[in-house]
Amino acid sequence: MTEFTRKQSASTQKKSGGFAEVVRTLLYAVIIAVGFRTFAYEPFNIPSSSMVPTLLVGDYLFVSKFTYGYSKYTVGLGLPLFDGRILGSEPERGDVAVFKQPRDNRTDYIKRIVGMPGDRIQVTDGILHINGEPVQRERVEEEVAPDEYGRLVRATVYRETLPNGREHLIREISDAGPYDNTREFVVPERHYFMMGDNRDNSADSREFSTVGYVPEENLVGRAEFLFLSLDDARIWEIWKWPFALRFSRLLDGVV
Template sequence: MAKKAATDKAKDESWGKTIRDIAVILLLVLGIHSFIAKPFYIPSDSMMPVLLSGDRLIVSKYPYGWSYASVSFHLAPKFAGRLFGKLPERGDIVVLEHPVTREDYIKRVIGLPGDTIEVKAGALSINGKPVKREVQPMLSIPVDANTPSGDGSLSRNVVPGADGQPVLEVPIVRETLPGGATFDTIDLGASQLDDYGPYKVPADHLFLMGDNRDGSADSRAPLEAKGLGGAVPFDAIAGRAEIISFSTDGTAKWYNPLSWFQALRSGRAGTDLRPERQANIN
């Protein structure tokens, strides 16, 4: 009888240790995700041409300090304030919680607190000064199961390539923001988002836009259109996009490990997502 009791006690202790170990691992993962870095998946074309649907990113949590939005899986109740808060720079790509739905969004910081933002015929101005725009050659991107994504904003730009295979051809405009951040945007021509403002960014808020200017539900778009409805509170920023870890073309099957490798896009892994910065741009 004593032997059976000892065996049962050992089993209980074993189960208890297993549960404790699992809890520690979960807390460790949550802590890393919330305070250091986490992976992020791009599901749409709103940040093309820099980011493609199917890209996997590393998002760092510490550059701007921590707020309720830093906690992964949207577990934290909303509260005001930010620990060790530091404003992003114009041009940074940030992940944020939508201020109403709490869904994850990824956009680029365009306006800082106090800035006046205006868009006329697709041309951006900050504080009354037009942002430098340089038209680039058309960009051709191979079409695959992820590109263009299912939102349809770029489908009409799919054309046959030189080898007969479909490619996505998009017009590129390179912008240089005050402070020197330089990056490429897509400008498809006239759209509902081409005229906006003037709009003054409130204190402790940021004005965010997608690089695919005609296909991004960002600060220009109203809440009812799944946009951000203006500038978002700084507290809603969860982290900064740093690097592409890997990218897939949408053909991978979960039950076929070989397809995981076949679906990898070459040349995407390791892409730095911090914008180039020119000196003496005000």
Template sequence: MRWFEIALVALTAVTGLVWLLDRLFFARRRAERAGLLEEKEPVLVDYSRAFFPVLAAVLVLRSFVAEPFRIPSSSMMPSLLIGDFILVNKFAYGLRLPITNTKILEIGEPQRGDVVVFRPPHQPDQDWIKRVVGLPGDTVAYRDNVVYLNGKPLSYRPLGRYVGKGRGADMTGAMLLEEGLPGRPHPVLERDDVPFFIQGEGEWTVPPGHYFVMGDNRDNSEDSRFWQAHFLPESNLRGKAFLIWMNFDRSTGGIGIDFSRIGSGIP
């Protein structure tokens, strides 16, 4: 989506500049040449005047208020499904400039359990989504499918077996659990039918200005456990996911829209 952001900024700047230059210099000259007759406005100026307010409004809303994203993978199942369209709060963690993502105003910081959109350190041109598990200064460990936070294991409440659908049907039969992350219990999936699966076990201490993030689909998520750097820099945050506004998955049959997910919050 970065190409769209660059194109939006460029089009907004070009149309705004054309409109401004015309108002400051060329419109008056046309009026003087025309006298009592109305001289037709150049096509470029006409289009710029029409599109600039729309482009500027979209840019402001998308950059500083809320931005739509689409979930392309199963790493956040069962909380988010393949085909979910979500809205991301762009000012939850501070106002940032488009393209560069430079923070210009401090507002808030991520909390444990927040579902965040970010640009991973090793894939800076992509937008990923995971859940914040470790804050700066925390020690996070993962052993035998259990998350340990500052030396204490999180609680897990069995919720039965998961039944997937659409492109997430391959997760049918996985264990559905509620993970007791302090302040934000949420569902997670674990596979117990793949005994030799590498689970990304280890222990990590989160440095200042960084976060430890994990996917809710624990055996199918490329997250902090597997990154070479392990931690997400605060500067790579894009916003906080807060709403599912649409789900579209053609593999489910019919029109492919799951109306039951429209308007759902994100646990």
């Protein structure tokens, strides 16, 4: 073998080794990213106004997968790997949670947990009642907001305090809407009652044709914090970011 041939062979082996190293690095990166998304935190975006004023259309947030433990909907893509939940703890009243819509077990919804297993839930004249007791709400401000048909109307923002002391803001356009007076709901064992903070513009557990009671295994995770918030721009429209970024919301926790 000539000196030239030996150098050419060594160069070829070096290039081959370098390419294999790049492939291994990319593979490790993919495995880590998939594992992080599957078992730790998954990103979600807010496409509707059902959680206003807490969450706005164009908010992007991380949801912790491990907080409530794991089910076939958090790690198994809905495949029947196992039933129920493992390695988790019970959600708390007031948590903002992502869950699979019970009617199709595929669509992601995000709402607030207001009813725990065994609770009696009812809305009367716009006021949430839990186990026969009205939930305290305090008027914060008046604002102009779109109703369910997109028309601008006056709305009131309240601070609602749940029985465990958790506080959050809600929006009410009126106290006489379709879901402002409901029957009493009794939450079954291992189920939860979910409501949107935009009370007159939210499909939630008050509407059984869409959501109803949410089984514990349908919970995907708890909303933790915003990593991006864009006003009238999509995440890939980077050229719009300088004008669309809501800087004040970046890294805000979800309460």
